[in-house]
Amino acid sequence: xxAKKDADRFSYWTAEPKEVFEFKAGQDDPFSRxxxxxxxxxxxxxxxxxxxxxxxxxxxxxxxxxxxxxYIEKLPQTAIDDLKMPLIRLCFCDRLIAYDHIxxxxxxxxxxxxxxxxxxxxxxxxxxxxxxxSQNVAVRCPxxxxxxxxxxxxxxxxxxxxxxxxxxxxxxxxxxxxxxYQVNFSQRFECDYEARPIALFHWQNHYNPSGYAAYIDAxxxxxxxxxxxxxxxxxxxxxxxxxxxxTRPRIRKASEDA
Numbered sequence: 468x469x470a471k472k473d474a475d476r477f478s479y480w481t482a483e484p485k486e487v488f489e490f491k492a493g494q495d496d497p498f499s500r501x502x503x504x505x506x507x508x509x510x511x512x513x514x515x516x517x518x519x520x521x522x523x524x525x526x527x528x529x530x531x532x533x534x535x536x537x538y539i540e541k542l543p544q545t546a547i548d549d550l551k552m553p554l555i556r557l558c559f560c561d562r563l564i565a566y567d568h569i570x571x572x573x574x575x576x577x578x579x580x581x582x583x584x585x586x587x588x589x590x591x592x593x594x595x596x597x598x599x600x601s602q603n604v605a606v607r608c609p610x611x612x613x614x615x616x617x618x619x620x621x622x623x624x625x626x627x628x629x630x631x632x633x634x635x636x637x638x639x640x641x642x643x644x645x646x647x648y649q650v651n652f653s654q655r656f657e658c659d660y661e662a663r664p665i666a667l668f669h670w671q672n673h674y675n676p677s678g679y680a681a682y683i684d685a686x687x688x689x690x691x692x693x694x695x696x697x698x699x700x701x702x703x704x705x706x707x708x709x710x711x712x713x714t715r716p717r718i719r720k721a722s723e724d725a
Contacts, residue, residue, distance in 0.1 A: 475678035475697065477522055478566045482597070484528075484558035485580065491553050497538055501555065508559055510578065521702065522565055524576045529557035530683070530690070533651070552688060562590045564598055573598065611669045616662050625655040664689035 488504045490497040510526045518524070532554045537544060561578040575598070577590035626634075631654065638650045660667065668682040668691045675693055683690040696711040 476567060476569050477519075478568065479523060479528075480564040480566075480597075481525075481528060481558075481560040481562065483562070485561045486559040488527075488529075488555065488557045488559075489553040490555040491551070492534070492548055497535065497555055501557075504557070504559075508580070518574075519567060519570070522567075522574065523563070524565075525560055525563045525578045527557045528560050529555070531555055550688075556683075556685060562594055564594055611673045612666065614662070614667070614670055617658060617660055619658070622656050622658045625657075664691060667691050 490500065510524065535554045561580060563576045565574040575591055575594045577587040579587050634652060638652060641647045665682065671691060671693050672680055677693045677695045679694040679697060681692040697709050699706060699708050
């Protein structure tokens with residue numbers, strides 16, 4: 468994360484999680500299982516130290532998939548789950564490196580848990596070693612190698628143009644009729660890629676730096692994200708959302724507003 472603004476001033480690196488929580492489609496009630504996992508650990512994100520406002524000291528890290536919404540609302544299931552990725556994947560990270568892009572400072576955090584076999588100093592020693600091996604995370608790196616192993620002319624889409632345009636017209640009718648106010652109509656582009664996934668992340672972070680970029684190595688799959696938006700944040704008991712997509716000023720006339 469090369470951003471320099473207050474809202475996204477920190478970058479984080481963590482590995483070797485204490486615990487991994489996964490929920491896949493077809494299993495029952497993700498939220499009761501998730502609550503049990505969350506109740507196992509309570510992190511005081513302050514610890515009495517003078518820390519930069521908003522810095523993350525450790526805890527659960529991961530993602531909630533868009534398809535998880537079907538466990539909150541009763542919605543039709545039309546998409547084929549061909550990737551079989553977890554709908555939730557969270558890692559409890561008890562050791563963490565944080566980088567402050569504004570102050571140009573590194574912060575190393577190690578949480579002490581009741582069943583730990585390592586002391587905080589031992590955890591910090593490992594972080595210091597890893598930090599020494601990855602100094603290029605926060606400093607300016609040489610220009611990343613071009614993605615010569617990707618043939619962009621061979622990128623494939625899972626829907627054709629006619630279907631796409633027909634669906635757009637259907638969505639516009641739904642919005643005009645007041646059935647929905649926003650539709651996330653997605654399509655998948657795919658191609659063959661044989662290089663290391665982290666190389667793709669370095670490439671996109673150089674040419675398309677995003678305030679909320681992320682890289683996840685889950686072993687059997689990898690996620691390279693280039694999100695520019697802060698979707699939801701919680702601070703001091705206040706939930707804030709700042710979505711980019713679908714944001715327009717309201718108009719007084721209902722017909723024009725639609």
